[in-house]
Amino acid sequence: MTTREAILEKLGFPLDRLPKPAALYETVVLTGDLAFVSGCLPIDGPDGALLRGKLGKDLTVEEGQKAAALAAANVLRALARKLGSLDAVVRIVKLGGYVSSAEGFTDQHLVVNGASELMVEVLGEAGRHSRAAVGVFELPLGAAVEVEAIAEVRRP
Amino acid sequence: MTTREAILEKLGFPLDRLPKPAALYETVVLTGDLAFVSGCLPIDGPDGALLRGKLGKDLTVEEGQKAAALAAANVLRALARKLGSLDAVVRIVKLGGYVSSAEGFTDQHLVVNGASELMVEVLGEAGRHSRAAVGVFELPLGAAVEVEAIAEVRRP
Amino acid sequence: MTTREAILEKLGFPLDRLPKPAALYETVVLTGDLAFVSGCLPIDGPDGALLRGKLGKDLTVEEGQKAAALAAANVLRALARKLGSLDAVVRIVKLGGYVSSAEGFTDQHLVVNGASELMVEVLGEAGRHSRAAVGVFELPLGAAVEVEAIAEVRRP
Numbered sequence: 001m002t003t004r005e006a007i008l009e010k011l012g013f014p015l016d017r018l019p020k021p022a023a024l025y026e027t028v029v030l031t032g033d034l035a036f037v038s039g040c041l042p043i044d045g046p047d048g049a050l051l052r053g054k055l056g057k058d059l060t061v062e063e064g065q066k067a068a069a070l071a072a073a074n075v076l077r078a079l080a081r082k083l084g085s086l087d088a089v090v091r092i093v094k095l096g097g098y099v100s101s102a103e104g105f106t107d108q109h110l111v112v113n114g115a116s117e118l119m120v121e122v123l124g125e126a127g128r129h130s131r132a133a134v135g136v137f138e139l140p141l142g143a144a145v146e147v148e149a150i151a152e153v154r155r156p
Numbered sequence: 157m158t159t160r161e162a163i164l165e166k167l168g169f170p171l172d173r174l175p176k177p178a179a180l181y182e183t184v185v186l187t188g189d190l191a192f193v194s195g196c197l198p199i200d201g202p203d204g205a206l207l208r209g210k211l212g213k214d215l216t217v218e219e220g221q222k223a224a225a226l227a228a229a230n231v232l233r234a235l236a237r238k239l240g241s242l243d244a245v246v247r248i249v250k251l252g253g254y255v256s257s258a259e260g261f262t263d264q265h266l267v268v269n270g271a272s273e274l275m276v277e278v279l280g281e282a283g284r285h286s287r288a289a290v291g292v293f294e295l296p297l298g299a300a301v302e303v304e305a306i307a308e309v310r311r312p
Numbered sequence: 313m314t315t316r317e318a319i320l321e322k323l324g325f326p327l328d329r330l331p332k333p334a335a336l337y338e339t340v341v342l343t344g345d346l347a348f349v350s351g352c353l354p355i356d357g358p359d360g361a362l363l364r365g366k367l368g369k370d371l372t373v374e375e376g377q378k379a380a381a382l383a384a385a386n387v388l389r390a391l392a393r394k395l396g397s398l399d400a401v402v403r404i405v406k407l408g409g410y411v412s413s414a415e416g417f418t419d420q421h422l423v424v425n426g427a428s429e430l431m432v433e434v435l436g437e438a439g440r441h442s443r444a445a446v447g448v449f450e451l452p453l454g455a456a457v458e459v460e461a462i463a464e465v466r467r468p
Contacts, residue, residue: 023265024272025287029249031308032189033344036250039288093341094348098290101450109335109452116336131337132351132460134410135450138212138257138291140265148288152343179421180428181443185405187464188345192406195444254446294368294413294447296421304444 004086008122013073015080017045022140028082030155033090035082037149039098040074041140042067052142055135056105059144065114068097071147072115076122083156090152092119092129098146101135108133115147160242164278169229171236173201178296184238186311189246191238193305195254196230197296198223208298211291212261215300221270224253227303228271232278235305239312246308248275248285254302257291264289271303316398319434325385327392329357334452340394342467345402347394349461351410352386353452354379364454367447368417371456377426380409383459384427388434395468402464404431404441410458413447420445427459 005015021027022041029036042051051067053059059067072095080086097112099105112133119127129149139146161171177183178197185192198207207223209215215223228251236242253268255261268289275283285305295302317327333339334353341348354363363379365371371379384407392398409424411417424445431439441461451458 023287023289024269024276025251026284027286029247029284029286031247031249036286036306038286039290091341091343093343095337096288098288103450105450106452106454108450113336120336128338128341130339130341130348130350130460131335132408132410132458133335133452134351134448134458135452136290137293137449138259138261138264140262140289140291142262146288146290148286150348179443179445180425180432181407182440183442185403185440185442187403187405192442192462194442195446252444254444292446293449294415294417294420296418296445296447298418302444302446 002085002087004122008076015077018074018077018081019043019048020046027078033152035079035151035153037075037078039146039148040071041143041146042070044070050141051144053144054100054102055111056102061107061110064111064144067144068111068114068147069118071145072118075147075149079151083153088154089123089126090154091126092149092151094150095129095131096148097133098136098139100139100144108135158241158243160278164232171233174230174233174237175199175204176202183234189308191235191307191309193231193234195302195304196227197299197302198226200226206297207300209300210256210258211267212258217263217266220267220300223300224267224270224303225274227301228274231303231305235307239309244310245279245282246310247282248305248307250306251285251287252304253289254292254295256295256300264291314397314399316434320388327389330386330389330393331355331360332358339390345464347391347463347465349387349390351458351460352383353455353458354382356382362453363456365456366412366414367423368414373419373422376423376456379456380424380426380459381430383457384430387459387461391463395465400466401435401438402466403438404461404463406462407441407443408460409445410448410451412451412456417447420447
């Protein structure tokens, strides 16, 4: 296990608990030096419970941040599985954070910080990324957040 | 006509029925080995009617899947026009599926499967992609779905 | 100052009024020949007021277009700062436009034209891009629009 992987596990996200895709898609696709990671939901493991609900109604900002961190952990778990090691991640280039939002909830940027912080904690400077955070009306299966990513990688 | 194009036509999507852009943008932009395809709406041809409405209120999941397949067909039509042939598509790297959603509708992943299935039917393994599917509040012109894509291509 | 930068300033967007990131992210990340620009909000300068509200309720299409142009100006300001000059932009490859929308508002494509037009006015042919425009329920801090971008660039 690499240092990065050990940090991820120490933060409460065992590497081997990547959930299965919810539908007909690949979790990671490689092209050139880039890895495109599908929108990941806040589920802990193949048999895990999904974190559901809308921010501003069912969940606090802090609960939303925890959901965003779990979705981001699934991004990292997916990259580790595809590349063989998190050390093959050169840089997280972009995160897209979709936050299920009730009327009047405008702290999407704080919620998605939960994902951004995890990236920097685990990857250091390589975890610093560009980002878009928006508030959507509904997400698949009632998820609280969805996080997608583009990473620069060394191909296996 | 290539085998891929023949499959697309046989599925009910004649190659030459690409709608015009709804506003001030290019349908496809190439950079390096990547093609970025604009968000495509479910319209069949330059004079076609737009499939409108919200999932969970105006449309069933099956109707949404058909709309998603039509939007995805427009992605393929656009790539064929830009590249001269669908054989120049090396791989669909990423699909973004935006689903116009009524309160409580959480089957966006099933709706966007309509787009994903078409990609695999037409392109085979090259059609397998990463994906994000989200539920938005409104789409341009009242569209039911919007599908954008990134593809790895051989440039003309 | 380059010709492109002079045009941007003449249109009312001084180069040096880039707002600070609203949260934990980088405004621009470079990978290969691509620059990924974070979702930019319609704020004019580090001390500027944010353009807030929902299209179809609080703002007219024309006001939304002005907000989209300001967000797009921030995309260009960010690229100029990162690259040293707007002349290092080879091409705007993709714009993503998120429009805060009230029920029944379906002119997102017209609103995002405000961003698209600015790109072409400042960059000419290099400003012509692919695009997705969607209507979201809420945006960070109550922003009216958010605009993200991918550009092909010459690295400094």
